[in-house]
Amino acid sequence: MPDAGKQNSIDAAAAVWFARMDRGEADPDVSAAFERWLAADVRHQGAYARLCAIQAAMTEESEGRTELAPAPVHSRRRLLWGGGMAAGLAGLGLVGVGWVSGSGTAYASGLGEVRIVQLEDGSSITLNTQSRVRVWLDDHRRRAELEAGEAIFNIAHRSGLPFDIKAGATQIETSAGSVAVRRFDEMSTVSLLVQEGSASIRSEGGATRALGDGALARTDGSGRLDVSVVDAEDLARRMAWREGMIAFEGESLQVAVAEFARYSAVPIIIADPALEQRTITGLFAADDPAGFARTVAMSFGVRARINPDAIRLG
Amino acid sequence: MRGPDPDRARWLASQILPHEPQLRGWLASRVPANLEADDVVQEAYAILAALESVDHIRSPRNYLFQTAHSLILRHLRRNRVVPFETVADMERFGVTCDAPSAEDQVDARQRLAWTRGLLAALPGRCREAFVLRTVLNLPQKEIARRMGLSESTVEKHIGKAMRRLSSAVAHGGIGTLHVSKGAQAQAGDADKLAEEESRRARRRETK
Numbered sequence: 001m002p003d004a005g006k007q008n009s010i011d012a013a014a015a016v017w018f019a020r021m022d023r024g025e026a027d028p029d030v031s032a033a034f035e036r037w038l039a040a041d042v043r044h045q046g047a048y049a050r051l052c053a054i055q056a057a058m059t060e061e062s063e064g065r066t067e068l069a070p071a072p073v074h075s076r077r078r079l080l081w082g083g084g085m086a087a088g089l090a091g092l093g094l095v096g097v098g099w100v101s102g103s104g105t106a107y108a109s110g111l112g113e114v115r116i117v118q119l120e121d122g123s124s125i126t127l128n129t130q131s132r133v134r135v136w137l138d139d140h141r142r143r144a145e146l147e148a149g150e151a152i153f154n155i156a157h158r159s160g161l162p163f164d165i166k167a168g169a170t171q172i173e174t175s176a177g178s179v180a181v182r183r184f185d186e187m188s189t190v191s192l193l194v195q196e197g198s199a200s201i202r203s204e205g206g207a208t209r210a211l212g213d214g215a216l217a218r219t220d221g222s223g224r225l226d227v228s229v230v231d232a233e234d235l236a237r238r239m240a241w242r243e244g245m246i247a248f249e250g251e252s253l254q255v256a257v258a259e260f261a262r263y264s265a266v267p268i269i270i271a272d273p274a275l276e277q278r279t280i281t282g283l284f285a286a287d288d289p290a291g292f293a294r295t296v297a298m299s300f301g302v303r304a305r306i307n308p309d310a311i312r313l314g
Numbered sequence: 315m316r317g318p319d320p321d322r323a324r325w326l327a328s329q330i331l332p333h334e335p336q337l338r339g340w341l342a343s344r345v346p347a348n349l350e351a352d353d354v355v356q357e358a359y360a361i362l363a364a365l366e367s368v369d370h371i372r373s374p375r376n377y378l379f380q381t382a383h384s385l386i387l388r389h390l391r392r393n394r395v396v397p398f399e400t401v402a403d404m405e406r407f408g409v410t411c412d413a414p415s416a417e418d419q420v421d422a423r424q425r426l427a428w429t430r431g432l433l434a435a436l437p438g439r440c441r442e443a444f445v446l447r448t449v450l451n452l453p454q455k456e457i458a459r460r461m462g463l464s465e466s467t468v469e470k471h472i473g474k475a476m477r478r479l480s481s482a483v484a485h486g487g488i489g490t491l492h493v494s495k496g497a498q499a500q501a502g503d504a505d506k507l508a509e510e511e512s513r514r515a516r517r518r519e520t521k
Contacts, residue, residue, distance in 0.1 A: 051480060
């Protein structure tokens with residue numbers, strides 16, 4: 001968020017009125033006070049109308065791209081077992097371990113697609129290109145498995161109910177916050193980036209770390225766990241995909257091309273091997289590999305041949 | 315008399331809101347003494363929200379700029395200041411004619427990215443409450459129950475979210491990567507705005 005400095009007082013008052021009227025209650029004194037405030041100055045009307053527009057904008061975009069998770073598992077359980085039996089099993093500590101696995105609910109995104117899934121507990125998951133998560137939610141456990149790709153988990157706080165995320169053999173737990181998890185082509189490599197909040201990570205080898213804001217953890221098949229802290233700019237670069245962008249800062253062309261391949265079916269082929277290790281810095285639209293190729297070609301003084309089925313550099 | 319009806323709110327959302335950052339940039343150097351850009355923006359929204367119909371408006375962006383311009387002229391006249399601006403000045407920003415221009419085309423994907431960036435930048439509980447309100451369309455009372463909060467706390471979260479979104483819309487940008495440069499540009503002259511845009515475009519090229 002940009003630093004707005006002191007916000008205009010009419011806009012600030014309009015936000016307070018907006019939230020109050022949004023409660024939907026018909027308290028006549030409050031309604032009357034609101035109407036008086038509106039009538040007092042044309043700018044009040046404008047500020048309020050503007051907020052209505054902002055809400056409409058957020059609703060519209062959310063509706064277009066978000067889907068709601070189906071009812072949580074526990075309601076199905078009641079149908080099958082009856083309340084009493086479920087409570088009995090809970091006492092045995094069996095419920096929430098084996099039984100609740102079932103098959104969960106899977107969400108998947110297509111090539112080049114960014115998809116937001118809203119969960120019933122107030123959490124949401126933003127899937128990046130070609131990604132798949134499976135989710136289990138009930139009164140005793142909240143769990144997701146990142147089966148492929150990359151996702152940001154915005155976890156709502158639920159007292160006594162942490163959110164577990166599994167990615168391959170790596171386990172992540174958070175009680176509230178925003179974490180980005182990615183599985184790499186070398187399937188046992190997993191990265192975890194804590195955008196906000198805190199999380200703990202446990203690698204395949206059993207190494208465990210607690211992480212806070214800006215922490216980046218990476219683990220591979222060997223079980224080792226590397227942790228570092230990223231600055232705000234680096235964090236923004238790593239999250240740029242939410243806005244359909246890819247940001248590079250000194251990555252090799254080879255790595256950059258591999259990144260583009262995640263989002264587009266049109267491969268970029270580096271014809272001249274000497275170009276592979278040249279470095280790339282910049283911000284690009286993920287769905288425009290041709291634009292990227294043209295920019296690279298211009299920068300490196302090489303040719304870009306752009307065809308519908310492939311792009312060649314060099 | 316309350317807020318705009320849902321259709322008008324949606325029209326403002328899709329046709330006017332995306333142009334606000336640029337309008338503010340334009341206003342920054344044109345607003346006379348004793349008049350704030352915020353005042354002009356607010357009154358412009360009031361005018362647009364209260365119009366009988368918007369069906370006749372072929373270029374909402376131009377209409378917005380013209381409305382703002384009229385408000386400035388009205389202010390100058392009231393203060394007995396002779397308006398110094400010429401038509402050429404307005405033409406520079408391409409807002410004199412009624413026909414839609416390329417700038418009217420707000421790329422739908424960019425808009426989506428923009429709103430997503432705004433949502434993502436809200437702080438945790440605040441975002442949670444706001445998302446439950448706008449996406450699941452739960453009433454505040456129900457959100458309070460689900461989040462284990464008092465209704466007045468939920469009301470404060472919604473208010474905070476709207477305040478922050480309001481600020482973010484005013485200062486433009488689609489996420490932390492663009493925002494600082496864009497916000498600086500809005501504060502300056504329109505010429506600086508254009509210069510900043512081309513500098514930003516050059517910066518996107520690889521080194």
